[in-house]
Amino acid sequence: MPNVFECGSVVPGCRFVAHSESRDEVLVTAIEHLHRVHEIEYLSDSIKARLRAVIREVAWEPRS
Numbered sequence: 001m002p003n004v005f006e007c008g009s010v011v012p013g014c015r016f017v018a019h020s021e022s023r024d025e026v027l028v029t030a031i032e033h034l035h036r037v038h039e040i041e042y043l044s045d046s047i048k049a050r051l052r053a054v055i056r057e058v059a060w061e062p063r064s
């Protein structure tokens, strides 16, 4: 099942969404996004824990 990170769960108003089969890959993409777009240089353990908490597994939705 794909893993999805919605940045809006951490940064209200942001519409960035990352998804991948690999949970680690989603986490890496999310961290890169926070660095680049939100200019968060240092990710504390509590922020990382928050990121992990908002990554969730979803079923693929059929696109019709």
Ligand SMILES: [Zn+2]
Binding pocket: 007, 008, 011, 014, 015, 016, 033, 034, 037, 038
């Ligand atoms: Zn964002």
